[in-house]
Amino acid sequence: MKRSPETIELLLTRRSQLAAKLVPPGPTEEELDTILRCATRVPDHKGLSPWRIQIADRATQDKLHAKLPELHEGDPASLEKTNSKQAKTAPLLLIVSSRTPSTKAPRSEQILSGATVCQNIIIAANAFGYRNQWLSEWFAYSDKVKTYLGVPTDEEIIGFIYIGSESEIPKERPRPDLTDIVSKLEL
Numbered sequence: 457m458k459r460s461p462e463t464i465e466l467l468l469t470r471r472s473q474l475a476a477k478l479v480p481p482g483p484t485e486e487e488l489d490t491i492l493r494c495a496t497r498v499p500d501h502k503g504l505s506p507w508r509i510q511i512a513d514r515a516t517q518d519k520l521h522a523k524l525p526e527l528h529e530g531d532p533a534s535l536e537k538t539n540s541k542q543a544k545t546a547p548l549l550l551i552v553s554s555r556t557p558s559t560k561a562p563r564s565e566q567i568l569s570g571a572t573v574c575q576n577i578i579i580a581a582n583a584f585g586y587r588n589q590w591l592s593e594w595f596a597y598s599d600k601v602k603t604y605l606g607v608p609t610d611e612e613i614i615g616f617i618y619i620g621s622e623s624e625i626p627k628e629r630p631r632p633d634l635t636d637i638v639s640k641l642e643l
């Protein structure tokens with residue numbers, strides 16, 4: 457296996473950028489195709505491909521955004537926060553949801569596989585020089601939003617991944633101390 461110090465560097469320095477701060481350009485058609493091929497090359501118990509990826513360009517995001525107030529069932533303040541800060545300006549949005557009709561692998565594992573799809577999207581987009589943000593907000597959990605997006609209500613929206621170019625270099629944020637998380641198992 458070939459060594460890839462660039463990949464290690466990318467993983468050690470990766471940072472999200474707020475969706476609202478993502479600016480054009482987004483990935484080209486060719487880059488998106490590669491990002492999607494990376495996204496679907498993930499661990500997948502029983503090879504079920506238990507995911508769905510929907511591509512939303514700016515026009516489609518604007519439509520979704522305009523529809524959110526009608527679909528929102530929570531308090532207006534949280535909607536206002538979402539409306540003003542999120543989901544507005546990213547050149548590209550990929551919506552990853554589960555597709556788990558099969559019982560050949562535990563459903564939880566199929567959903568976890570979807571999380572690896574999201575992470576591969578992020579890493580591949582970063583490798584092309586784009587920034588991104590993985591959001592769920594309230595709309596990942598709304599049956600009305602799922603129905604609007606054509607996602608069955610008994611499936612999970614795993615991530616709204618907003619992708620675009622950097623408008624500013626995100627500040628570093630504290631990372632956990634490995635000693636708090638990692639321990640040697642002694643049995």
Ligand SMILES: Cc1cc2nc3c(=O)[nH]c(=O)nc-3n(C[C@H](O)[C@H](O)[C@H](O)COP(=O)(O)O)c2cc1C
Nearest residue numbers: 470471472473589590591592593594614615626629
């Ligand atoms: C499943 C999932 C859902 C998330 N949903 C949100 C969200 O709704 N709002 C938010 O601000 N960050 C959300 N995040 C966190 C951001 O994607 C991001 O990880 C966080 O801002 C920290 O930045 P970093 O990725 O540079 O460490 C979510 C992360 C995951 C894994």
